[in-house]
Amino acid sequence: MKALDKPTLALVGVTAIWGSTFVVVKDAVEKMPVTDFLTWRFALAAAAMLLLRPRSVAALGGAGRRAGFLVGLALGAGYLLQTLGLQHTSAAVSGFITGMFVVLTPLGAALLLRRPPGRAAWLAVGLATVGLGLLSLHGFAVGAGELLTLGCAAAFALHIVGLGQWAKSYDAFGLAVVQLLTTALLCGLVAVPGGLAVPPDASVWGALALTALAATALAFVVQTWAQAHLAPTRAAVVMTMEPVFGGVFAVLLAGEVLGLRTLLGAALVLAAMVLTEVGPRHGAEGSVERLEV
Numbered sequence: 640m641k642a643l644d645k646p647t648l649a650l651v652g653v654t655a656i657w658g659s660t661f662v663v664v665k666d667a668v669e670k671m672p673v674t675d676f677l678t679w680r681f682a683l684a685a686a687a688m689l690l691l692r693p694r695s696v697a698a699l700g701g702a703g704r705r706a707g708f709l710v711g712l713a714l715g716a717g718y719l720l721q722t723l724g725l726q727h728t729s730a731a732v733s734g735f736i737t738g739m740f741v742v743l744t745p746l747g748a749a750l751l752l753r754r755p756p757g758r759a760a761w762l763a764v765g766l767a768t769v770g771l772g773l774l775s776l777h778g779f780a781v782g783a784g785e786l787l788t789l790g791c792a793a794a795f796a797l798h799i800v801g802l803g804q805w806a807k808s809y810d811a812f813g814l815a816v817v818q819l820l821t822t823a824l825l826c827g828l829v830a831v832p833g834g835l836a837v838p839p840d841a842s843v844w845g846a847l848a849l850t851a852l853a854a855t856a857l858a859f860v861v862q863t864w865a866q867a868h869l870a871p872t873r874a875a876v877v878m879t880m881e882p883v884f885g886g887v888f889a890v891l892l893a894g895e896v897l898g899l900r901t902l903l904g905a906a907l908v909l910a911a912m913v914l915t916e917v918g919p920r921h922g923a924e925g926s927v928e929r930l931e932v
Contacts, residue, residue, distance in 0.1 A: 658884025
C-alpha cells in the first residue's frame with residue numbers, strides 16, 4: 640500500500656488534535672455555557688492569528704473574504720446547531736449524527752459540482768458510517784435534537800465542500816482567519832443576549848488556550864491548506880478519524896476502557912480512510928470545478 644500523502648497526513652494530524660481536546664473541553668463546558676466557551680475560543684484564535692499576520696485578511700481581496708465568510712457561516716452554523724441539538728439528545732447520538740457529514744459531503748459535492756463520487760468513495764462512506772455507528776450509537780428516536788444535529792452535519796458538509804473548492808484560490812492563513820472571525824461573531828450573537836460569561840478559573844482558561852491555539856488556529860489553517868489538495872469526499876472520510884482519536888485519548892488521559900464494539904468501529908473508520916487512499920479516484924474525487932464567489 641502506498642504511503643499517505645502530505646495533505647492526508649496533515650488532516651489526520653488535525654483530527655488527532657481535535658480528538659485530544661474532548662476531555663478538557665468536557666470539563667470546561669461544565670463550568671460555563673457552551674456558546675460562551677465557543678465565542679471565546681474562536682475569538683482568541685482569530686486574535687492570535689491576526690497578531691502573527693495583521694494584513695492576512697486584507698491580502699485576500701474581496702472575493703477571498705467573501706469565500707471565507709461563506710465557509711465561516713457554515714462552520715459557525717454547524718457548531719451552534721450541534722450545541723442546540725445537544726440540549727435535546729445524548730452526546731453519543733449527537734456524535735453519530737454529526738459524523739453523518741461523511742454521507743452528506745459527497746451528496747453536497749454531487750449537487751454543487753455535478754460530479755458524483757465513484758464507487759470506492761461511496762464504499763468508504765458506507766464503512767465510515769457503520770464505524771461511526773459502532774463507536775457512538777446505542778439506539779435513538781428522531782426528535783428535535785436529532786433534527787438540529789442533522790442540520791449541524793449538513794453545515795459541516797457544506798464547510799468541507801466549500802473549502803475543497805476555494806482553498807486552492809486563496810491564502811490558507813487568511814481564509815482561516817475569516818472563517819474563525821465569522822464563527823466567533825455567530826457564536827457571540829447567540830451568547831451575548833444572556834451575558835457573555837468570563838472564564839471562571841485557570842482550568843477553563845487553560846482549556847481555552849489549548850483549543851484556541853492548537854485545535855482552532857493551527858488546526859483550521861492546516862485543514863484549509865490540506866483541502867486545497869484533497870477532494871471533499873476524501874477529506875470527509877479522513878475527518879471521521881476524530882472520534883477514533885477521541886477514544887484513544889480517553890483511554891490515555893481519562894483511563895476509559897474501550898470495548899470490542901468500539902474497537903470494531905474504529906477499525907471500520909480506519910478501513911474507510913485507507914480505501915480513499917488506494918481506491919480509484921472518479922467524479923468528485925478527481926479534478927473538480929471551482930465555485931464562483
